[in-house]
Amino acid sequence: MGRLVALIAALVLGVALAWWTQQPPRPAEGRPADRFSAEAALVDVRAMARRPHPVASAENARVRSYLLSRMAAMGLEPQVRSGTGLFTRSTPQNLQVSAAPVQNILGVISGRDRSAPAVLLMAHYDSVPNSPGAADDAAGVAAALEIARVIRAQGAPARDIIILLTDGEEAGLLGADAFFRRDPLARRVGFVINMEARGSAGRVHMFQAGPQNAGAIALLREAAQRPSANSLSGVIYRHMPNDTDFTRAMEAGLPGLNFAFISRQFDYHAPTSTPANLDAGTLQDMGDQVLAAARVAAFDEALPQKGPDQVYAHLFGDLLIAYPPAAGWLVLGLAAGLIAFGFVRARRAKALAWREALQGAGAALYLLFTAVALLHLARAGTGAGFGWLEQRGLLAQPGRWELAIGLVALGTLLFTAAELARGRRLPAALLSAGAGLGAAVLAGKPDVVGLGAGAAGAVLAAIAFGRPAARSGGWAGVLLVGLALALAAQIAAPEAAHVVAWPLLAAGLAAAATSTAARRSYAALGILALVAVLSLGWLGALAHLMHQGLDMPELVALPLLLAAFSLWPLAQPAEGAPGWRGIGPALMIAGAVIVIVIRLQPGWTARTPQVAAVVYHLDQDAGRAFRVRTADASSPWTDAVLRADGGTPAPHDSWAFWGKPPAAPATLVTAPAPDLRLTAADNGALRLLATSAGGARVLTLRIRPNTALALARVNGAPVGQQLRPGAWNTIRWEGGPAPLELILQPAGPGALDVRYSMLVESWPAQARPLPPRPAGAMAFDNSDSTVITGTRRLSW
Template identity: 35%
Template sequence: MTKAFTRSGPLAAVAARFGPALAVAAVAALSAAALRPPRPAGADAPPGRFSARRARRHLDALAAEPRPAGSPAAARARDHVVRELRELGFEVDVQDAIGVNDLGPAPYGPRYLGAGRVRNIVARYPGTVPGPAVLLMTHYDSVAHGPGASDAGVPLAALLEAVRALLAGPAPRSDLLVVVTDGEEGGLLGGRAFFAEHPYADAAGVVLNFDARGTRGPVLMFETGPGNGPVTGHLARSSAPAFGSSTFVEVYRRLPNATDFTMSRERGIPGLNFANIEGFVHYHGPLDDLAHADDATLQHHGELALDLARRLTSAPVTGLTGQDSVFFTLGRGRLVRYPAAASAPLAALAAAVWATGLWRWSRRAAPYEMTKGLPALAARLAAGAGGAAGLVQAVGRARPEFRLHGDFFDSGLVYGAVCGLSAAIGGLSGSRRATARPAARAEGSSGGSWRAGRSAARAEGLSGGSRGAGRSAARAEGLSGGSPGAGRLAAATVPLAVANAAFAARLPGASYLATWPLLAGGAGLHLLASGSPGVRALGAAVAGIPAAGLLAPLSRLLFTGLTPRMGWTSALALGLLGELAAPAAEHLPPRVRRAAVALAAGAAAAQAVRVALRGCGRERPRPETLGYLLDGDTGAALWLSTDPAPNGWTRRALGAWPRSGELPHYFAGWRRRFLHAPAPRLPLPPPEAGVLDVSRDGGVLRVALGLRSPREASQIRLALPGGGVRRWAVEGRAPAGDPAVSSGPWELWLHAVPPEGLRVELEVNAGHGPVEILVADRSHGLPSALTDRLLAAGPAPGGRVQAASLHVETWGNATWTTRRLTVPG
């Protein structure tokens, strides 16, 4: 304890020692913990308030079974929504259309092209004053692999309850549109059809889209329309917790992902896109069921929809496009925002404060501090990221669900392990440096003990001695500019300064992630260069608190949004936070630091082992794929699986040693290995593919095909292994834009195929030779005859579930029949 602390009393000494670290840790913990949805309201909530309990009635009716587009279950869900909206006074139209879309390159296979028959629900509640409408949007179809309780049963149930609560109050001034699309899971087919053909698409003045990429967690606002400043202002004033970031907007614009909101953004309509993303391990599979739907998440969807719809319909829907904003959430859902144009001046201010702080610090630090600190910083961040990646992969090898989702049923425990590992790596490195340097100074002193020299220097520098003597004392003390913690802070601000300049110039929406920590770090360097221990303690807190408020929740969101498979990004955010908080940690007594490091390392190891050793059960099943393919031309039949190896169930079909490899004869262009083995032949009719018209114009062959499935499979895949397709259309509808000529294998997926089939038109660069076409129809699940044959060997093993609809597994757990035809050149 220093004499200055002694004069201020024991409380000041304790506050200076423990206060900065406790403040930083508290802000980090509270900021990360604030990422949670509100508590669900009961059925006794006032009529004008959203109630998750009342909305649950709709969810139970919608999500009792899978409802892929075109299925009887989808029709029942559509009837429920139409009935409820009409009872509320909406004018309801069911748009029957053909949707077509090009979603670009697909994982493991050719470019994803989709088309199909859709039936969108389009409802309008007229406002008291004519004008542009507020459009609330979600979808009602699910994948065939699961009941879609969260994707998008929860958002749909939330919208039905939200509009009921809205209409329980004063009549809306502006028109209210509710659009519930069909065929979203087949490639945004309903959204494309609505915005391409329905007259109400031109009436939308603002769009609020609600979706889900998981089964729980807070609802995030991750995408906006153009000129988002005015509409994000409404979100910032919302009474519901608003979790959003302009960083999400910048990143999402550069990803190949899309939702129904994509079409409104392409048309230049202002708006906001919302989704919850936790519980990704249940996404698109059998476990996206009512048991895993979270009422708190349902409440959050509903509160946001109700509050924003109430605000936007109470005034003219104009002036909602303006300048873009930089925005982010602090604490319990409070959105901070400012014009994106201010990002450059703020970045310049942060750079100025940092540069002057670094200059002042460098005058008091050892000459080698910066040059030594940057390589050490890179090593620590690399160790943290590499350690997190290794930890996740090691645990993932023991957890079968990780292979598909890149996520865990116990992802919270794995995130805790990553946090513990990051804290241990940062703390262990800091502890070594903090203890090594005083020893070196002691050996290099020219007389007397190091402690005596430090006491003398401190006394001289803090009680009115010369400026030079004070500076020498500060350096000798090891807690001012030359301290290890301050050195780590100084080194960490260098990459922050680079990011600050780059983000302000190219990614203004993400600039706050560098600007505010850099500004705080520069101010902290100013204060840490002081000769007063109390001022240095304040500097340690100032440097770490803003980073804790921004980087701790960012780390959690990165772990969830990018999945644990990219958990190293989360560790990088935590590592940078640790560097900026190093001065605060350095104030702690050495024994406390060592104990914290040991506790963090032990917790990380315990969490990782706990997840890895957990067995399979109802909450932790073993996902599997098993399909059946019948070649209608040759009669050959195959069992198919994309699993890495047979398990107790699939071994009954595949045998213990099935063949493994790609199957280009049936899946040309799919870069994925299949387990396959001979299967019994079933009397299943192949799809019908009639050539309706053929013509040639030079080297271009025009072909019209009529495709249908005699066994009424819901999907048909049309593939040209030789590629060369210049243009395609389904029932006269072609995708927007100019499609590129396919140089490799080409395929088109048809969804919700009606019994009478669909007409497909192709233009193909055919040269002078014939064009080979493969047609396959797909129905979900295995025929009962095959299931009975597998069950004849005994009851099905426990702890198993059909794999989710992800990547190639989107087409797994299915029955295929194929046929080929050749169109002469």
């Protein structure tokens, strides 16, 4: 009974500790001179995030005027740095370009040494269409201004502090491109701090450090204002397609720190990203952490120097541990020594049998594969598709979904430990195989992940659960698997190996102190419970971040296995303890019930409305018009919109849309076409000038040359990319009425096929108006807009 009490206490306190570490601080009251005030920053957020303000929009200009006035009142002597921002992606098949005229805003806090490398404090002030952008990134801009106020109140810093508010980030990091690649002021920068968001709540994380980050991490450790950082996030982010303005700073070789918050992701790029839905505690956390780092960078005698990348992670409170990757071998060696000490003592006490240790190792691997299969089944059971829009039903109820994952995961651990004690193959094998088959049935097709993990778990059950194993042997096997995993991680990814090595080290301490669970005293139980609480608290926070950052609940199986390093001696009952056997299945059943509730109740409310994205498509070549549903989310409202002109929805086959979205014929309206002119330029080049019409903010050209052709410049910004004959290349210009100028360098006479698409961010006035949208639906991305398409052929 004492062990069961210790287990329950460890689970409750460990989860509570994990929850506590992920709570943002309380907002500061008033406006203290030496502290960041979320209350003051929210005033700026409310002023900026009244309406969507994408690049080159009238609302974007209003926000810019507000910021210029605000910064001038602060004495920052703001200026607008205009230019063309570019984002290019080249493949052997084609070229994709995003561009816009950007208006970066710059202010300076003068330092004592104006010639010293400056600190750059950066955020972007544009939003995506149809989102006010209170979190992304009005929160970052407001934080930058409030941080500037506090720094100015402390007197002149050692060096200049440049506040850079970029434009066009959402269109492809365009303002950062214009600054870091073409603005001469960028050469004065010595250290960069960027602020971003992918949600509207939660803790703020320093998730990406610049190249050769030893100095930057040392600065973060010195600042240490309840930081949240882990080098694992940098390793993961490095392999993801996501980017922020900080990417351009890293490409320029600048050191720095990148901060963001990602909880409540339903609001990311959504109409619900309003000032009212932005968590004030999260804004306080952003200000506290960034101000602490910026203050050190501003007032220290020297900026951080580059050095080899570090392993780093926050434990609890202000404690941030960092060391060179090679030092990970010392951590691993210490863990191995402690585990070996515990094994030797257990063998002397005749409590540890190697056969049982091998069974424990098999049980640990069974836990990993079965958890993957069950979590994969749970994801399939929700009925939500995969993709940013498809998973919104889960984002609408994040707490419920995370609770289901946690219950299934912990239930799997307790079931595995209990079955190892009982020594029965069949229940364990059926659970794993059934999970894999269930995922395949729900998917309606062969499922490699589910079937593979389920089959592996069933085989391991047959090998490991043939006879009962004692607790010491079972735990020893789990620790041996941990040692092998830590060794592999240290070899393959030393910057991330601490995620395995630290929990293993904690478990090694417990193994040595309790001689691998052979001691049966209350003191031994207390040690096991304490280590389990700390490990679960740290790993629970890590699992929470993994769950939020990636729609892959199967990954939670890894921190579950790591938690087993310390939980196992409490989780495995003595042989023949029937009272324990039902705990794991009960937790798994509870998680399954929640999954069923999620499937039956998607969670659409006025606070979390369903995506409803429709556009009016005018095909000027065919002289036809369509009502198109651009998001894969049907509802009575979208169905009514498509049928409003009496048409029947059918797949819409048009180059202007992804896939073949449903569409119905619409009443034809008239609209002007863009003005496309191809003329001769200097040195045998061609000049293609494209001007949108009808109030369009976005003009997209798809161009296909029939001869060798190079795209030399876009609105004066150099590109220098060859365009393959016969291939379609895309240039997206978010410039509003400003013309798009392409300088092309042909190899000889030829022709250019041009497909144009203009986006007018309003429904046509002549068309039948959209019906009132219900409270449980929201206009997402470019919904309620007009898309005008056509083709031209230009020759020279």
